[in-house]
Amino acid sequence: MASLFALPNEIVLAAFCARFPCREDPIRSLATLLSIRGAPSKNIVLYGLEATGKSAITKAVLEELSSPTKNGIVNGGNEHAQDTLRYAIIKSAECISGRHLLEQTLGAVAKATGWEGHIGRGENLSQLVIEIGKILEAWRAEQEDRENRRLVLVFDGIDRQRDAPPTLLPALARLGEIIPNLTTLYITTSPRPNFLHLPGVPHIHFQPYTKTDLLTIISHTAPSPSLLTGEKDTTDVWTRFTSAVYDSLTKHSSRDILSFRSLSLRLWPQFIKPILDGTLSPSPFL
Secondary structure, three states: OOOOOOOEOHHHHHHHHHHOOOOHHHHHHHHHHHOOOOOOOOEEEEEEOOOOOHHHHHHHHHHHHOOOOOOOOEOOEOOOOOOEEEEEEEEHHHOOOHHHHHHHHHHHHHHHHOOOOOOOOOOOHHHHHHHHHHHHHHHHHOOOOOOOEEEEEEEEOHHHOOOOOOOHHHHHHOHHHHOOOEEEEEEEOOOOOOOOOOOOOOEEEEOOOOHHHHHHHHOOOOOOOOOOOOHHHHHHHHHHHHHHHHHHHHHHHOOOHHHHHHHHHHHHHHHHHHHHHOOOOOHHHO
């Protein structure tokens, strides 16, 4: 008899941790809460400063869990291979109003589930619930024996939604109570206390990167141009260079990995120009 509970595949999780260094705990928590046979939750909140990997990791985990060849494979085998997970991501930055957000949500849900019927306008929250419920009911009706289906609805940057009614978030938080097999995930920067007006919602914190984290992540970036003396010298000089950039600039401004990487790559050619010209050797920097 197949177990009702199974953790995500350890091999897959290890690959994710290697792909996104310094984010093992959030990755494991998110994968468990999204997996059909894990501990699926009706609502999940991801929060943290900008450029901490929230959106990228969420999309990567959902892509992996929704893969037909990998979705049901757990540590014990592939007895759940018929489970089907689909996801829809709605970015608030692309929605100019609350109503636009609702319409985008309906369109994303219809696309994720392969809905070919008429799509309602989604003029208000009540209409949104009715239309999503109709689409998911038809989608679940197609499932075969022993198959479980689940949809994950992701609202990216929902705390910055323009012209959002005050009832938007509490209403979205109750979608899972009305519509079966639905998980709603909110990606925010700094959520207000009890902003969903619902107790017991799992929160996953993406902490700011420390200096060690930033240097570990940027060490996987190959700088250009490379030193003529070989790859090893390039890597060693790049490591010391990025540490100096952090101490002199990034430490006092921000811990944004994107800005740190962009700044380091921009300064790198000027920094190694004396080495490429033959004026200096890499030795003083090793």
